[in-house]
Amino acid sequence: MATAAAQASSSTKDDEDRLAQTDGNMLVTSTITRPNMQKLIRAISYILLDQIEEDASLVHKMKQDEDWFVFDEETYLKEKQRMLKGTLLEKFTKKPSAEDIEKFITALYECAEYSPECNVLSLLYINRLIAFSGLPLHFGNWRPLVFISLIVAQKVWDDKYLGNSDFAYIYPFFTLDEINNMEIKFVKLLQYQVIVKPSTYAKYYFELRSFFQSNPEDLPIAPLNNITAEKLEKKSTDYSEKAAKIGDKSMTVC
Secondary structure, eight states, X not given: OOOHHHHHHHHHHHHHHHHHHHHXXXXXXXXXXXXXXXXXXXXXXXXXXXXXXXXXXXXXXXXXXXXXXXXXXXXXXXXXXXXXXXXXXXXXXXXXXXXXXXXXXXXXXXXXXXXXXXXXXXXXXXXXXXXXXXXXXXXXXXXHHHHHHHHHHHHHHOSSOOOHHHHHHHSTTSOHXXXXXXXXXXXXXXXXXXXXXXXXXXXXXXXXXXXXXXOGGGOSSOOOOHHHHHHHHHHHHXXXXXXXXXXXXXXXXX
């Protein structure tokens, strides 16, 4: 029978392996069978990288806001360095490439199997958070922000979604308590404006569609119809109201 120490060691090793895979350092062969889905993720990755570069001059001016530093990996690195080795540790301390971002999102997409549209909502929420809070997107917070925005997005879009405990298993760099706390802080920085109007979604849809100019029909997501538009607005409203209640804040409709 395995000892408690051996079991703990095995669990730690499993966490390290999953973290490496999710980060993209040791990704298994991609299981994305639709190349157009990969192209969508790549387009979003370039948009996020552009934002990181645009915000580069603002990083040293960041205010000492506790809600901001919840998303800074530096806050967690000291106690979690045992999970990071070699090139994996380097990835947490340098500016990412578009490929780094793409691999991270791809790994989450493959593991969580959420709908492609969640990637669009993730981008929308990150942009909205930056606009509302002034938080710069930088090398130390892009992973946590992408991670949490996808958790929120799949709760808003998908009928059957993974719980936070599932994401703690998929990406074990963060504990369940840390993920729960980041989700609360994320919607707080959004001023609880998680509602997505059809016109707002359409703006992002057509921006991403421009990356498919040669073959627009290859975009692996569809524009909203009356049914999906109504459903998105209702589900995002429900999430907003629930989050506001949990955060003990008044609801602000966007």
